[in-house]
Amino acid sequence: MITILGKFEMAKRTPPLFMVVRKELESWIKEKNYRPGNKLPSEQELSEIFKVSRVTVREALRTMEEDGIVVRSQGKGTFLAERRIASILEANIGVTEMIETMGYKSGTLSKKIKRQKANLFLADKLKIEKDSKVIIMERIRTADDQPVAYTIDVIPWWIFSLKALSVKEFERYESIYTFLEERCGQIIKDSTARLSAVTCPDIAEKLNLQKDTALFVIEQVDTDQNEQPIVYSREYFVGRFFEFKVRRRRTPGFFMEKSKISGTGKGKEEDKKTNTS
Numbered sequence: 001m002i003t004i005l006g007k008f009e010m011a012k013r014t015p016p017l018f019m020v021v022r023k024e025l026e027s028w029i030k031e032k033n034y035r036p037g038n039k040l041p042s043e044q045e046l047s048e049i050f051k052v053s054r055v056t057v058r059e060a061l062r063t064m065e066e067d068g069i070v071v072r073s074q075g076k077g078t079f080l081a082e083r084r085i086a087s088i089l090e091a092n093i094g095v096t097e098m099i100e101t102m103g104y105k106s107g108t109l110s111k112k113i114k115r116q117k118a119n120l121f122l123a124d125k126l127k128i129e130k131d132s133k134v135i136i137m138e139r140i141r142t143a144d145d146q147p148v149a150y151t152i153d154v155i156p157w158w159i160f161s162l163k164a165l166s167v168k169e170f171e172r173y174e175s176i177y178t179f180l181e182e183r184c185g186q187i188i189k190d191s192t193a194r195l196s197a198v199t200c201p202d203i204a205e206k207l208n209l210q211k212d213t214a215l216f217v218i219e220q221v222d223t224d225q226n227e228q229p230i231v232y233s234r235e236y237f238v239g240r241f242f243e244f245k246v247r248r249r250r251t252p253g254f255f256m257e258k259s260k261i262s263g264t265g266k267g268k269e270e271d272k273k274t275n276t277s
Contacts (some may be wrong), residue, residue, distance in 0.1 A: 016058035104143035133157035193220040
């Protein structure tokens with residue numbers, strides 16, 4: 001005999017119909033070998049395939065869209081979304097690691113390496129003398145042969161000189177971090193990075209995008225255990241392929257206290273004006 005409580009417990013364990021359909025639809029997509037960007041059948045066609053109402057199919061697709069599995073466009077249809085490469089900003093991992101961690105095959109579509117003198121900007125970033133030699137590597141990075149990022153990495157020449165390494169040895173490495181650790185004995189301890197969104201027509205074109213496409217940019221300086229900068233980089237990421245996550249902690253009054261300590265608060269400025277005679 002099933003009690004009312006028992007029926008309630010059974011009801012809790014039984015998933016809603018749209019969730020059952022979603023699970024079946026996800027399996028069906030894999031069986032049919034759909035690729036990112038492929039268009040799915042219409043709601044009506046899916047309702048006939050799974051023998052449920054269009055309302056149920058619509059709800060299943062809605063939850064899949066919320067989870068980033070599909071993309072729906074009014075008047076165009078539903079498409080399988082690109083699988084995004086997720087990265088937690090607190091963890092400093094290279095582009096190669098980002099791509100491979102998500103199960104993609106990392107590659108390089110084009111690579112350009114040059115040796116030149118550091119201008120004032122690079123000299124300041126790498127804490128070296130102006131006109132010191134640096135190695136600059138520019139690459140179009142791919143995930144499963146699809147262009148997903150454009151990276152510019154700058155390394156001071158003194159790192160190569162320490163081990164008498166050639167640029168050709170550097171070329172053979174897919175990961176700069178691996179090269180630094182394995183061949184140069186340089187361990188990156190800390191990094192300071194800035195994330196922003198920009199439009200850069202020249203780089204967008206190199207990534208097969210419209211010129212006005214916005215890109216994520218991470219500008220970063222990596223330092224060794226002696227706080228000496230050893231890499232300056234600018235990495236441009238295609239937004240539909242990447243997502244960046246950051247853990248944030250609520251710190252009430254943080255900027256107010258920082259302002260008091262640094263002496264940059266408005267109050268001090270007003271005091272100075274008041275005391276000027």
